[in-house]
Amino acid sequence: MLSRLWHSQQPDAEARFIDGGSSGHIDLVKAGKGGLAGGLCAVYVSSPSMQKDTNGDFATPDQQDALKSTLGMASLLMRLERRAAGRLKICRSAADIRQAIADGVFASVLHIEGVEAFAADLDALYVLHAAGLRTLGPVWSRPNIFAYGVPFRFPSSPDIGPGLTESGKDLIRACNELKIMVDLSHMNEQGFWDIAALSNGPLVASHSNVHALCPHSRNVTDRQLDAIKDTGGLAGINFGVLFLRSDGIRNPDTSLDLLADHIDYIANRIGLDHVALGSDFDGTTIPASMRDAADLQLLVDLLRKRGYDEAALAKICHGNWIRVLETTWGA
Template identity: 75%
Template sequence: MSNALMPVFDGHNDVLLRLHHSGIAQPATAFIEGEAAGHIDLPRARAGGLAGGLCAIYVPSPGMAKDANNDFLTPAQPDSLNRTLAMARILFDIEARSAGGLKVCRTAADIRRSIETGVFAAVMHIEGAEAITADLDALYVLHQSGLRTLGPVWSRPNIFAYGVPFRFPSSPDIGPGLSDAGKDLIRACNELKIMVDLSHMNEQGFWDIARLSNAPLVASHSNVHQLSPHSRNLTDRQLDAIRDTGGLVGINFGVLFLRDDGTRNPDTGLDLLVRHAAYIADRIGIDHVALGSDFDGTTIPAAMKDATGLPLLIDAFRAGGFDEEALIKISHANWISVLERSWGG
């Protein structure tokens, strides 16, 4: 990584799902050596200053099937565990074959050392806990394997909670909150020091977690509902709660969650992304703003293209009035701080 690049630790990417679905015989090798597809691989991360991030394990619904309300359905439970393990294996294969180029980080100190030495700092994350049953046995085993952050739901219901559907324009107040199993899951995550991610949680679930959890409230890849009234975005009241717990919002690069017209239009300026960050910084403080790109999981502004475009975003932040101290916080320091406090050191 060039010393001239601002290191970025990012709150969300879906590269493991992309590699899992690619059909490539050696997905770990493809990530290490580089490929034409997607937003992230190791060479492009180095070229753009992407120093690491939360690498999501996400199991789509079968055929991305939808119900009568056009909302996504829940995947089959046994298949979810198998596919979760398959994506975890890809991550660990990359670590084993990268000759020190990537490390699966389990502590904030791991992340700091990796960034300092130019090693990609990967954190194992689960987005949607369909692989875990109500007995929570899989949660404890996955934690031993390296799981350090977890979103109880993606945008569909499961046994733990009701994920917020993709709707525009819409409030996030759609559906019920945590089930009893969901409350047990949050308590177990607090016990194990697994960070709970709120980005696909509906509003009732958000407030249930806020009442129950003893950890900072974190939305790893969400934006401002006041600027873009998508159901996935955060209301001012939710932002205030995140501030009050010392939590964090990772700005999502997805144009769906940036624009005020709800269109998937890649001709979207980086200034909109800066605008969302500025709104959060002005309302709840610069210490609660970070990045959550959703690389390999959504349509991002065409000007950025992929991870190599991160310096363009840093320049856009500078043009938008953010000084170097603020940029350090947004690009990586705030994430490391909240993870350290969530993980207990």
């Protein structure tokens, strides 16, 4: 969402997000229609011209350029909070989220997907935490000074490349100190296990699916799912068709039943308390039958037809997220 608005050429993009009529998957009107109460609002810095390196993987942006963009997107979220006049709140605690939901206010959590903006000194981490940063993924699907990042490959194991660097270990320790949630989506397998050994928080893959159903490098294996359960964490289902389909094809004509299949698999393997919705709205190609956030109830209705009762749906749709964030943040 933040990246789309930041790069938008429309002079009224922010107004369209607040009042409706945006071209993306999410705006406040679509969220209201679909019952989307909030989410992780991700700062994401794209690769330079989305260029790839000699291995066909995405190149890493320059740190100073990434810092400028990251600050710009964080300030954009703050501006939206002010302009939306009580319809969007940047939440810094689980209590904030609960209150926002009770008040019908979009509960926004400032998140960074790939911390290319950070130098090894981590000064930017501490400043952004003071500004409201509460979750981050150390990498997007490319290497940086903290970790390798799993590239987009199909079919492929996520066991690609090295894990955390020494700077990456310092980053995880700092996140533990600040009680920032560490997101394992986009992390390769070695990085996943390095964080599992080091972090004191629940393991969370915010928008990753089941590797056994779709053997994409971005998806999590059964062993990783078991580790997520053991720490009280969760896997948030990615709506992207690339990560749902067993053939790995970017085909919008993909049934929502595949999305429900991934939910079923995780619930059956590690329990209902450890599966949630991760969406990746505005970040990927989703099934055409779910045009945007306004159609979220189509998925909820499908899960209801599959036998999930209202208590189970409440866990999947919001309860598990709030529990994990409260455990991580301590409030």
